[in-house]
Structures are given as structure tokens and as C-alpha cells.
Amino acid sequence: MIAVVDYAMGNLRSVQKGFEHAGVADVVLTGDPAVVRVAEGIVLPGVGAFRDAAANLTGSGMKDVIVERIAAGTPFLGICLGMQLLATIGLEDGEWEGLGVVPGVCQRLPGGVKIPHIGWNTVSYPRPSRLFDGIPEGTAFYFVHSYHLLPDDASCIIGRTEYGVPFAAAVETGSACAVQFHPEKSSTMGLTLLANFGKIVTEADRR
Amino acid sequence: MLMKRVIPCLDVHEGRVVKGVNFVQLRDAGDPVELAAAYDREGADELVFLDITATYEERPLMLEVARRAAEEVFIPYTVGGGMRTPADIRAMLAAGCDKISMNSAAVAAPGLITQTSRQFGSQCIVVAIDARRVPGSRRWEVFVSGGRTNTGLDAVAWAEEAERRGAGEVLLTSMDRDGTEDGFDIDLTRTVTRAVNVPVIASGGAGELEHFAEVVIEADADAVLAASVFHFRRFSVRQVKEAMAAHGIPVRLQHATDAEGD
Numbered sequence: 476m477i478a479v480v481d482y483a484m485g486n487l488r489s490v491q492k493g494f495e496h497a498g499v500a501d502v503v504l505t506g507d508p509a510v511v512r513v514a515e516g517i518v519l520p521g522v523g524a525f526r527d528a529a530a531n532l533t534g535s536g537m538k539d540v541i542v543e544r545i546a547a548g549t550p551f552l553g554i555c556l557g558m559q560l561l562a563t564i565g566l567e568d569g570e571w572e573g574l575g576v577v578p579g580v581c582q583r584l585p586g587g588v589k590i591p592h593i594g595w596n597t598v599s600y601p602r603p604s605r606l607f608d609g610i611p612e613g614t615a616f617y618f619v620h621s622y623h624l625l626p627d628d629a630s631c632i633i634g635r636t637e638y639g640v641p642f643a644a645a646v647e648t649g650s651a652c653a654v655q656f657h658p659e660k661s662s663t664m665g666l667t668l669l670a671n672f673g674k675i676v677t678e679a680d681r682r
Numbered sequence: 683m684l685m686k687r688v689i690p691c692l693d694v695h696e697g698r699v700v701k702g703v704n705f706v707q708l709r710d711a712g713d714p715v716e717l718a719a720a721y722d723r724e725g726a727d728e729l730v731f732l733d734i735t736a737t738y739e740e741r742p743l744m745l746e747v748a749r750r751a752a753e754e755v756f757i758p759y760t761v762g763g764g765m766r767t768p769a770d771i772r773a774m775l776a777a778g779c780d781k782i783s784m785n786s787a788a789v790a791a792p793g794l795i796t797q798t799s800r801q802f803g804s805q806c807i808v809v810a811i812d813a814r815r816v817p818g819s820r821r822w823e824v825f826v827s828g829g830r831t832n833t834g835l836d837a838v839a840w841a842e843e844a845e846r847r848g849a850g851e852v853l854l855t856s857m858d859r860d861g862t863e864d865g866f867d868i869d870l871t872r873t874v875t876r877a878v879n880v881p882v883i884a885s886g887g888a889g890e891l892e893h894f895a896e897v898v899i900e901a902d903a904d905a906v907l908a909a910s911v912f913h914f915r916r917f918s919v920r921q922v923k924e925a926m927a928a929h930g931i932p933v934r935l936q937h938a939t940d941a942e943g944d
Contacts, residue, residue: 486778492753523803589879591805591850594904595685595727595934615685615934617727617758619780619805637683660758660780662722 477676478514480541481506482531484556485522493659497666499673508540516550516676517541519557520659525565525581525622528556529573538574545576545651550676552606553653558646559624561653567622576651579626588639591621596636598644598656604633606645606652608671614664616644616656623655650679685934686898687727687905688922689883690912692717693734697743699913700734715750721912722757724919727934729755730783730853730907733763734828740764745777752778760808762853771798775806783808783853786826789833789840792847799848807851808883809844813837813870814857822870829857837870838877845878852878853907856886863889863911871901883907891917891925898931 479490481504494502502518503510511517519541521528532538545551553561559581562573566582573581584590595615600607623642626632634645634654645654652672658665693700698712718729731751733744741764748761762783765771771782788795788809799807812829813822822837841852854874856867864887871884881904884897888908897903911917923933 486752486776488749488752488778489756493756496756589881589904592684593805593850593881594687597683597685619758621805657758659756662725662757666756 476514477502477516477518477673478511479504479518479520480511480537480557482521482528482535482537484528484531485520487520489659490518490520490554493666494669494673497670497673499670506535506537508536511537512540512544514544514549515680516552516672517544518552518554518672519560520554521556521560522619523556525556525559525567525573526569526571528560529565529571532560532574542574542576545649548650548679550672550679551651551653552672553651554659555620555655555657558653558655559620559622561646561651562624565622577624577626577631577646577648577653578628579624581622581624583622584620584642585639591619592638593619595661596638596644596656598634598636601629601632601635604645604647604652605675606633606647606654606668606671608667608674610664610667610671616654616658616661616665618644618656620655624653683932685727685932686903686926687883688725688894688919688926688933689728689730689905689907690721690726690919691730691732691885691907691909692913693732693909694744694747695735696740697747714747715754718751718755718759721919722755725923725934726757726919728757728905729759731759731761731779732783733761736764736828741770745773748774748777748779762808762810768794768798768801771802775802781806781808781850783810785810785812788844789824789826789835792843795844795847795849799850804848804850804880807849808853809841809849809851810853810855811837811841811844812855812857815867815870820869820873822873825857829860838873841874841878841882845880849880851881851883853883853885859887860885862887865889865893866897866901866903866906868897868901871897871903875902875904881905889916891922894922895926895929895931898926899929
């Protein structure tokens with residue numbers, strides 16, 4: 476079972492249905508940390524403010540469970556805000572503690588370009604990752620964000636996008652991966668990515 | 683590289699798409715969600731569902747369209763028309779749409795832009811502006827209520843105010859060009875793209891393939907929107923994108939297959 480974490484940060488039906496269309500079965504929306512604890516895969520989506528999201532995750536006990544399961548090797552996929560939350564610190568309207576899974580900060584995109592960054596933008600691959608299996612380098616995905624995750628160690632970056640400056644569009648560290656764009660809004664190639672995550676979960680479960 | 687977007691608009695009345703559609707192989711060609719999914723397969727970057735009746739009675743039908751689209755359409759979509767209050771907008775976003783577009787309601791109560799962009803984020807608040815040129819001038823006025831009422835507002839100043847209040851995008855329709863198929867209004871679009879720093883979607887007047895590239899190149903539009911040329915299958919989304927690409931405009935072409943075209 477893949478648990479899509481519902482923590483009152485945006486509509487998650489597209490994420491769940493996206494998995495369904497991608498042929499990934501047994502995907503549940505849940506706000507219950509006990510369900511997430513026993514899931515074979517965890518998806519953290521989310522749209523909204525870093526502070527509210529971090530507070531919701533901490534208050535519900537979800538944060539501890541997610542951090543614990545990632546450390547234990549459970550495949551994890553963060554989407555958009557769910558990627559930013561992996562940072563140690565979020566710098567949106569103050570300074571807020573994130574999950575600390577990816578050492579680094581979540582900060583505002585630099586000026587000189589239109590903010591938020593809205594639309595389809597291409598992703599290049601600094602290194603190969605199973606998450607992008609069957610997705611040609613240079614494929615465009617749908618982004619909507621004003622902040623981005625800046626990892627201390629760039630070696631976790633598996634996807635890079637240019638918007639004024641290059642930034643991390645996708646990261647992977649241990650069993651955790653995350654994307655800044657919305658695969659559930661990125662048409663066929665986005666659904667392929669969700670299917671890839673489904674495969675990663677299935678294979679991790681077999682081991 | 684950020685792609686320029688091509689956005690088909692579906693006009694919805696009583697839960698049905700109004701303009702005749704010649705997609706084949708659809709179980710129900712009047713179903714907005716089925717059509718939306720077909721446009722997704724064809725390579726559309728985004729969709730707009732426009733409630734053209736925009737009455738109180740219509741709203742539950744649009745909510746249902748938004749809900750079903752969330753389950754079957756995997757590109758972003760906007761719903762516009764008929765929403766007057768933050769509660770209306772909250773309900774529509776909760777139904778699953780990515781953005782809402784406001785027009786008359788924003789003019790009547792500009793605070794609605796401020797409040798909802800703070801509450802839900804600028805990225806989901808689109809302000810739609812229907813503009814008509816004041817004859818013999820380079821000034822455009824904002825019309826509301828489906829183009830029936832002249833507000834006297836200056837369209838460029840209104841776009842600037844919408845941005846200041848937190849609008850994430852401006853959907854700019856030239857009423858002079860809408861329905862003419864003479865091409866987008868380059869002068870209007872360029873004036874607005876220079877005035878604001880949020881993305882501008884150009885609308886109104888598309889009739890030829892070359893019109894799309896023209897408004898992007900000459901007026902710096904971030905996205906192009908059209909309704910009838912797509913519905914009547916004058917050309918497909920993919921054909922529009924190929925024509926834009928031929929001018930060196932970055933567009934998303936990968937795996938955009940011509941689904942069920944005629």
C-alpha cells in the first residue's frame with residue numbers, strides 16, 4: 476500500500492487518481508500516522524505555505540513517522556511543497572524547521588523572473604535515476620512554485636531546471652526522492668514518473 | 683527552459699460544452715471532462731472551463747465538472763465564471779481545479795483578489811480582463827458581464843492593480859478581436875505584458891496557425907488561449923505547437939499525440 480499523506484495542504488485527489496491512471500494499485504489518502512507507518516511507500520504532496528505544512532506535520536505526529544520510515548528505507552516521494560519540506564529549514568515568511576531529510580534550505584526563487592514560476596519547464600539529469608526511467612532528458616513538467624529546495628550537497632540532485640538560475644527540480648537521497656514539479660499535472664510523462672515510483676515501491680517491498 | 687503554453691478553452695453551459703465539437707471516438711462529445719481528456723492527449727498544456735451562464739443554479743454543475751476533471755485530466759485546469767465570494771472560490775478549488783479565474787466579480791470587488799490570493803496563493807488566482815479599444819486611441823477599457831457592460835476602467839491600469847493585489851496571472855481577451863479570427867491584438871497584449879510582471883495569457887482572435895507565434899514573438903505573451911479553432915478542429919493543439927516551434931518558440935511537443943483528430 477502506498478500512503479498519500481493528507482495533511483490539509485491542498486487537494487490530493489489528482490495525485491491519487493494519477494497513480495490509478497498510471498496503473499499503480501492500492502494507493503490511499505490518509506492523515507493517520509499509523510497508516511503511514513505501515514505503508515510500503517509514502518507520498519508527501521502539498522501546496523501552500525511551508526510554515527503551515529510543517530506545523531500540521533509536526534502537530535499530527537506525521538513528521539516523526541515520515542522521518543523514521545525514510546531512515547528505515549521506505550520509498551518516499553515528495554511533490555512540490557512535499558519536496559521543499561525535506562529541507563532542514565524553510566525561509567518562507569520567517570524561518571521554520573523542515574523534516575531535515577535533505578540538508579539544506581528552502582528559499583525563494585531569485586528575482587529577475589516572474590514569480591511564481593508557473594508552467595512547463597524542461598528537466599535535465601545530472602545523474603541517472605530510476606524515477607525518470609523511460610522519460611527522455613529534456614522532458615517538460617508542470618511547475619507552480621515561488622520557493623525551491625537548495626541542498627547543501629548537490630550530489631543528491633537528479634533533476635535540474637533553469638528559471639533565472641538553475642535549481643533542483645528533483646532530488647534523491649537514500650530511499651527518499653522528491654520533485655518540485657507536479658507529476659500528477661504533467662500529462663503522460665508525469666504519470667510515467669508516478670508509475671516508476673510505484674515500481675520502486677514494489678521492488679523495495681520484495682527485498 | 684520555460685515553455686510557452688497553448689490553452690484550449692471550453693465554454694460550458696448547464697454542464698455541457700456549447701460549441702460543436704468534431705472530435706471523433708468520444709462517447710459523449712458534449713461532456714467537458716471527456717473533451718478535456720482528449721485535449722490532454724493531444725498535447726494541450728492547460729485547460730480553461732468557462733461557465734458562460736455563470737448563474738447561481740449553474741454552480742453545482744461546474745463543481746461537478748471540476749471534481750470529475752480532477753480524476754481524469756492530468757494537466758492543470760482553470761475554472762472561470764460565476765464565482766463571487768471567497769467561499770465560492772474555496773469550493774471550486776476544493777473540487778480539484780488548479781486555478782480559478784475571476785472577471786466581473788473582481789471588478790465589482792477588487793478586494794476579492796487580495797483576499798483570495800492571500801488565502802489560497804497567487805498561483806491559483808487568475809484575473810480575466812475583457813478589453814476593448816477606445817476608438818482612435820491607444821487606450822483600452824474593461825468590459826464585464828460577458829462584454830455587455832463598459833466599466834470605463836483602463837485595462838492596463840486594471841491589469842497592474844490586479845497584479846498588485848496578488849493575481850498570479852492575467853487572462854487578457856481582446857473584445858475587438860474575439861470571434862473575428864483576424865489574429866490576437868498585438869498592441870493590447872504587448873502593452874499589458876510590458877506593464878505587469880505576472881504571466882499574460884493572450885486570448886481573442888485566433889484564426890490562423892501563424893497568429894499564435896505572432897502574439898508570442900511580437901507581444902511577449904506567456905500563453906495563448908483559443909476556443910473555436912480547436913473545437914471546430916480548424917487545427918489541432920499539436921499543429922499550433924508545431925507552427926510555434928517552427929518560429930523557435932519553446933513548446934512542449936514530446937509525446938503530444940494527435941488524439942482522435944479527424
